Amino acid sequence: MILVKDELKRSIERIQNKLDAHGVVLSELERGATDHSTRITELEANVGSLTTRVTYLDNRCEDLEGRMRRNxxxxxxxxxxxxxxxPTESVAGLLQELLGLDEKPLLDRAHRTLRSRPREGEPPxxxxxxxxxxxxxxxxxxxxxxxxxxLYKGxxxxxxxxxxxxxxKKRASLEM
Structure with missing residues (x-):
């Protein structure tokens, strides 16, 4: 009888030790989950403010580029x-001829777009x-x-x- 009682006591102690170890692990997991939840909340707030800032800066860049291209x-x-x-002088003369202007327009710059020179048969x-x-x-x-x-040379x-x-794109969508 004493033998069975001692055996049961040891078994209960082993189970109790395992439960205590699991309790420690669970409390560490809860603390980690709380820390992660706090960090995620902070990161979401940062992402929200950064998204607002990027949208603002995109709009500003678009506005500045539009103003830069105004002329x-x-x-x-x-x-x-x-x-x-x-090219600036030759294009000024070409515009005067095409549009029937009294004098050559004052141009700051004239250049081709920045892509590779077209092959034979492709548009200029x-x-x-x-x-x-x-x-x-x-x-x-x-x-x-x-x-x-x-028309220029036909x-x-x-x-x-x-x-x-x-x-x-915005102007094209409004015209339809």
Missing amino acids: NIRLLGIPEGVEGPR RPFVIRVHFFHVRNDMLKRSGDASPL RRVSIFPDYTTAVA
């Missing part, structure tokens, strides 16, 4: 190589032109719309405002 126009359809070594790269005066740019766009279609030429991709 720009795009000229499409002019064959490659026509611009020669001084557009020109991006920075017009010095905004009212001259608007006059040129108005004249190009009035004189449509514009080829159709188009003049458009130089909008950012986002603005162009």
Whole structure:
């Protein structure tokens, strides 16, 4: 009888020790879960504020890029190589001829878009032109719309405002 009692006592002690060890592990897990929950809450707050900040900065960048391009126009359809070594001057003369302007417009810059030179049979790269005066740019766009279609050496030429991709998409969605 004493033997069975001692055996039961040892068994109960082993079970009690295991329960105590499990209790320690569970309390450590609870503490870890609480710490993780606190950290996740803090991170979610940080992500929310950073998302707001990124949205604000994206809008600002879009606005700044749009303002930077305000005086720009795009000229499409002019064959490659026509611009020669001084593209700004040759494009000013070309615009004067195409639009019937009294004098050459004052251009700050004129260059082809930054993609590789097209192969034979592909359309030429557009020109991006920075017009010095905004009212001259608007006059040129108005004249190009009035004189449509514009032709240069028998080829159709188009003049458009130089909008950012986002603005162009927004304008296209409004026109439909």
